[in-house]
Amino acid sequence: MTDAIPKAIVIGASAGAVEALLTILPDLPKDYPLPVFIVVHVPPDRRNVLAPLFESRCKITVKEAEDKETVTGGVVYFAPSDYHMLVEEDFSVSLSSDELVNHSRPAIDVLFESAADAYGPGLLGVILTGANQDGAAGLAALAKVGGIAVVEDPATAYAAQMPGFALAACPTAKVMSLKQMASSLLAWGAA
Amino acid sequence: MRDNIEDIEVELLLAALYQRYHYDFRHYAKASIKRRLIQACNQLHFSSISALQDALLHEPTTLPRLLNYLTVQVSEMFRDPTYFRAIRERVIPHLRTYPSLKIWIAGCSTGEELYSFAILFREEGLEDRTLFYATDINPTALQDAEAGIFALDRIQKFTENHQKSGGRTSLSDYYTANYGRAVFDKSLRSRVVFSDHSLVTDAVFGEMHLISCRNVMIYFDRPLQDRAIGLFHESLSRKGFLGLGSKESLRFSVHANDFSEFDREEKIYQRIAA
Numbered sequence: 001m002t003d004a005i006p007k008a009i010v011i012g013a014s015a016g017a018v019e020a021l022l023t024i025l026p027d028l029p030k031d032y033p034l035p036v037f038i039v040v041h042v043p044p045d046r047r048n049v050l051a052p053l054f055e056s057r058c059k060i061t062v063k064e065a066e067d068k069e070t071v072t073g074g075v076v077y078f079a080p081s082d083y084h085m086l087v088e089e090d091f092s093v094s095l096s097s098d099e100l101v102n103h104s105r106p107a108i109d110v111l112f113e114s115a116a117d118a119y120g121p122g123l124l125g126v127i128l129t130g131a132n133q134d135g136a137a138g139l140a141a142l143a144k145v146g147g148i149a150v151v152e153d154p155a156t157a158y159a160a161q162m163p164g165f166a167l168a169a170c171p172t173a174k175v176m177s178l179k180q181m182a183s184s185l186l187a188w189g190a191a
Numbered sequence: 192m193r194d195n196i197e198d199i200e201v202e203l204l205l206a207a208l209y210q211r212y213h214y215d216f217r218h219y220a221k222a223s224i225k226r227r228l229i230q231a232c233n234q235l236h237f238s239s240i241s242a243l244q245d246a247l248l249h250e251p252t253t254l255p256r257l258l259n260y261l262t263v264q265v266s267e268m269f270r271d272p273t274y275f276r277a278i279r280e281r282v283i284p285h286l287r288t289y290p291s292l293k294i295w296i297a298g299c300s301t302g303e304e305l306y307s308f309a310i311l312f313r314e315e316g317l318e319d320r321t322l323f324y325a326t327d328i329n330p331t332a333l334q335d336a337e338a339g340i341f342a343l344d345r346i347q348k349f350t351e352n353h354q355k356s357g358g359r360t361s362l363s364d365y366y367t368a369n370y371g372r373a374v375f376d377k378s379l380r381s382r383v384v385f386s387d388h389s390l391v392t393d394a395v396f397g398e399m400h401l402i403s404c405r406n407v408m409i410y411f412d413r414p415l416q417d418r419a420i421g422l423f424h425e426s427l428s429r430k431g432f433l434g435l436g437s438k439e440s441l442r443f444s445v446h447a448n449d450f451s452e453f454d455r456e457e458k459i460y461q462r463i464a465a
């Protein structure tokens with residue numbers, strides 16, 4: 001793997017996630033070529049709330065990820081509550097009930113680190129609003145393999161901590177507003 | 192040629208582990224195994240996975256420590272209370288019709304799931320005719336399961352889960368609190384056989400009416416899941432039940448047609464009588 005052909009997108013978000021994602025996801029077209037994996041911190045007993053919420057507001061297909069399913073473009077995969085979501089080398093999803101990471105399951109780091117391994121430089125990673133430091137290590141891992149790191153502007157984010165920690169761990173990340181991000185995802189898909 | 196050295200190291204270590212000790216993790220989902228091996232290296236202070244492999248082959252105390260990383264000991268009593276409610280309300284009425292019962296808790300970890308079943312069967316008046324098999328590949332976990340002692344700060348969650356599962360008694364009837372620990376009544380395991388058994392390398396050992404195997408196969412790749420499901424199929428009596436974890440299913444399995452969906456939501460399947 002040498003040149004960065006866009007292959008996938010990973011997004012991590014916590015406090016304020018739904019609002020932020022509602023600014024980004026509805027713009028993605030039905031035939032968007034890439035898979036989009038999203039970890040949002042939700043309490044463990046909230047069963048499958050995110051996918052139905054976004055499904056009705058998005059053109060792109062939205063679903064809760066299932067264990068061992070084969071990844072396809074044009075699909076948004078949400079991590080189920082109480083499970084980590086990982087991407088395997090053969091581009092299938094695996095779920096796990098491993099210990100909490102950064103006090104959280106699903107954890108953004110777990111998704112980002114596994115996806116960085118699987119996709120290398122073809123990965124674009126986005127850290128959105130949140131009040132903890134999950135995702136910082138994952139974003140750094142993604143940048144290390146040549147992926148494109150993007151962070152929501154802490155100045156305008158609903159909660160600045162998570163973007164702030166991500167920037168500290170990955171100073172080369174591009175800082176964007178949610179609006180810029182939406183068009184940047186579209187462009188990345190069209191590249 | 193592979194450019195990721197860690198991936199090469201992971202494969203070599205798993206091969207060594209299999210050849211030397213016959214623990215077979217070669218077909219577990221890779222991403223999670225790799226994460227755990229890196230974690231083991233960091234916490235056990237090895238500079239690389241290769242260094243860990245060296246210790247594994249030459250230093251006997253490494254194996255049990257490594258197993259605690261490679262196997263995931265995350266559990267809860269009455270985990271997913273709706274699953275246990277479905278067992279209680281929908282499966283138990285079928286089980287009642289048998290004069291004697293064999294129940295297999297496969298991948299029982301430190302025993303939380305087993306004690307949940309033992310309590311549920313006692314509440315439903317079926318305990319006396321039941322023999323439980325509780326199996327796992329992690330010897331330390333099995334020892335803990337056999338001891339039946341849990342940290343007291345976990346009991347509140349267990350109690351809530353038990354109530355939500357339709358519990359007819361109080362969980363506190365089954366343990367005594369002692370120095371920050373809840374010691375479960377040993378009579379709960381008087382009808383339990385604890386045993387080392389691997390779903391990857393071991394065979395059928397009896398005919399079961401119900402097998403509960405939750406959050407174990409999720410760590411396997413698909414062919415390995417199929418092996419385990421095949422083993423369960425062979426182990427089940429006619430119309431026996433198979434309960435899986437909330438994110439596991441038979442949908443993608445080559446054995447899907449050998450089972451009917453008894454409770455789709457709770458991932459409870461029933462063997463189709465051949």
Ligand SMILES: C[S@@+](CC[C@H](N)C(=O)[O-])C[C@H]1O[C@@H](n2cnc3c(N)ncnc32)[C@H](O)[C@@H]1O
Nearest residue numbers: 262266298300327328329389390391405406407
């Ligand atoms: C996450 S725990 C699940 C515990 C419990 N069943 C529950 O759902 O709460 C997974 C367990 O599977 C065991 N395990 C892993 N590989 C296994 C195998 N090949 N055969 C049997 N058990 C295995 C691990 O040692 C661990 O105790």
